[in-house]
Amino acid sequence: MTFPDDFMWGASTAAFQIEGAAYEDGKGPSVWDVFCERGDRVFEGHTGNIACDHYHRWQEDVNLMKEIGLQSYRFSVSWPRVMPDGKGAVNQAGLDFYDRLLDGLCDAGVKPLCTLFHWDYPQALFQQGGWLNDESSNWFADYAALLAEKFGDRVHAWMTFNEPQLFIGSGHKAGAFAPGLRLSMRELLVTAHNVLLSHGKAVQAIRSRCSDTQIGWAPVFHAIQPESESAEDIQKARDFTFSTWRDDLGDNSWWCDPVYHGHYPEDGLKRWENILPPIKDGDMEIIHQPLDFFAFNQYASALYADSAHGEPTDRGVRGVGRPRTAFGWDITPQAFYHSLKWISDYCDLPILVTENGCSNVDWVSLDGAVHDPQRIDLLHRYLQATHEAISEGVPVIGYCQWSLFDNFEWLAGYSQRFGLIHVDYETQKRTLKDSALWYKNVIATNGGELIP
Numbered sequence: 318m319t320f321p322d323d324f325m326w327g328a329s330t331a332a333f334q335i336e337g338a339a340y341e342d343g344k345g346p347s348v349w350d351v352f353c354e355r356g357d358r359v360f361e362g363h364t365g366n367i368a369c370d371h372y373h374r375w376q377e378d379v380n381l382m383k384e385i386g387l388q389s390y391r392f393s394v395s396w397p398r399v400m401p402d403g404k405g406a407v408n409q410a411g412l413d414f415y416d417r418l419l420d421g422l423c424d425a426g427v428k429p430l431c432t433l434f435h436w437d438y439p440q441a442l443f444q445q446g447g448w449l450n451d452e453s454s455n456w457f458a459d460y461a462a463l464l465a466e467k468f469g470d471r472v473h474a475w476m477t478f479n480e481p482q483l484f485i486g487s488g489h490k491a492g493a494f495a496p497g498l499r500l501s502m503r504e505l506l507v508t509a510h511n512v513l514l515s516h517g518k519a520v521q522a523i524r525s526r527c528s529d530t531q532i533g534w535a536p537v538f539h540a541i542q543p544e545s546e547s548a549e550d551i552q553k554a555r556d557f558t559f560s561t562w563r564d565d566l567g568d569n570s571w572w573c574d575p576v577y578h579g580h581y582p583e584d585g586l587k588r589w590e591n592i593l594p595p596i597k598d599g600d601m602e603i604i605h606q607p608l609d610f611f612a613f614n615q616y617a618s619a620l621y622a623d624s625a626h627g628e629p630t631d632r633g634v635r636g637v638g639r640p641r642t643a644f645g646w647d648i649t650p651q652a653f654y655h656s657l658k659w660i661s662d663y664c665d666l667p668i669l670v671t672e673n674g675c676s677n678v679d680w681v682s683l684d685g686a687v688h689d690p691q692r693i694d695l696l697h698r699y700l701q702a703t704h705e706a707i708s709e710g711v712p713v714i715g716y717c718q719w720s721l722f723d724n725f726e727w728l729a730g731y732s733q734r735f736g737l738i739h740v741d742y743e744t745q746k747r748t749l750k751d752s753a754l755w756y757k758n759v760i761a762t763n764g765g766e767l768i769p
């Protein structure tokens with residue numbers, strides 16, 4: 318058995334991380350533009366001002382996708398590029414850019430998978446309270462309606478949000494990501510509720526404008542690893558994976574239970590019973606819209622459930638000197654396999670992997686190629702885990718590697734390289750890494766080469 322015939326092989330990017338042209342053609346500033354300009358938050362003061370210059374080089378980039386044989390490409394739209402103030406006036410030049418990109422993808426036979434929001438929130442809306450403002454879900458719904466009207470004829474599948482856990486937890490609680498807030502837990506719960514409402518209203522806005530489309534969203538799925546592969550340990554890890562135990566809303570269930578099951582998880586409701594946001598009649602129905610797939614991002618499982626601790630921990634069974642990526646992330650394909658199994662029990666939808674990959678120490682060698690055997694090995698392991706789950710009946714419909722290019726890696730700036738394609742930021746020269754050539758072969762054989 319190979320992968321299913323209609324399995325979608327793809328790769329992902331996000332607007333802020335690749336587009337550049339931060340202040341061109343009428344684009345408004347995003348919170349990440351402002352955050353980078355502070356100069357003290359991101360590695361060596363890097364910014365997204367030029368990034369991979371994809372805004373100007375999109376045609377070359379689509380050609381490279383074609384060369385690799387990508388069947389789908391997940392990208393995000395920069396909200397302030399198409400609506401400079403986040404609401405009201407529309408920026409035609411911004412819409413034109415995505416029009417060209419979508420036409421180019423369709424001409425190249427690459428299915429466009431469009432994320433509405435991958436963290437670059439309009440600064441103008443942030444100044445009006447951002448996700449704390451009760452109007453925020455209406456602003457997002459209007460933005461979604463605009464994209465659905467303009468691009469609905471070409472987008473194959475939509476995702477409302479990328480990793481709400483991260484832009485809310487790291488951006489609004491830890492103060493680490495833009496906009497750098499450190500809200501109280503009570504306020505954080507308000508932002509989360511507004512993001513969930515935004516998701517629901519955006520799904521409604523897209524659904525009512527695009528009769529034949531697929532809609533989902535792309536949270537990170539934080540898996541807790543079992544201490545061993547015994548049934549008891551697997552169950553314990555699964556229970557932790559679906560419990561609400563973190564202080565930054567980084568959990569899976571706080572976000573996924575409302576979206577997929579129409580209610581907040583009991584343990585979280587109990588934990589925060591005194592500080593819950595007002596949940597109005599009808600809110601949960603808005604949030605709980607029918608979706609077409611369960612999308613998720615996953616890199617590593619940072620924690621595991623061990624018998625000595627009441628909570629998931631990063632201490633213990635993991636070995637000294639164990640293999641890790643350039644970012645120091647563990648390589649945990651077994652947790653990925655379990656995640657796929659757990660998700661398929663949790664909700665009855667096809668599963669789409671929207672991000673998976675690794676940063677690696679890549680450079681152009683003397684022979685002109687970029688040799689990245691570690692990435693090939695890591696992807697191989699995760700794809701084998703995917704195949705194992707599929708062969709046990711888990712309905713995985715596609716896989717997007719993060720990322721198509723080396724790009725702006727948030728706080729790490731350009732110091733971490735996640736791409737299948739190497740980018741020389743001085744010259745903007747693109748070079749297909751060995752992993753891109755390997756992935757090309759994986760796609761051409763529909764994963765046949767991976768099967769042991």
Ligand code: BGC
Nearest residue numbers: 331479480483614672719726
């Ligand atoms: C994000 C990407 C990011 C990647 C690697 C995910 O959390 O969606 O934007 O580049 O992980 O850190």
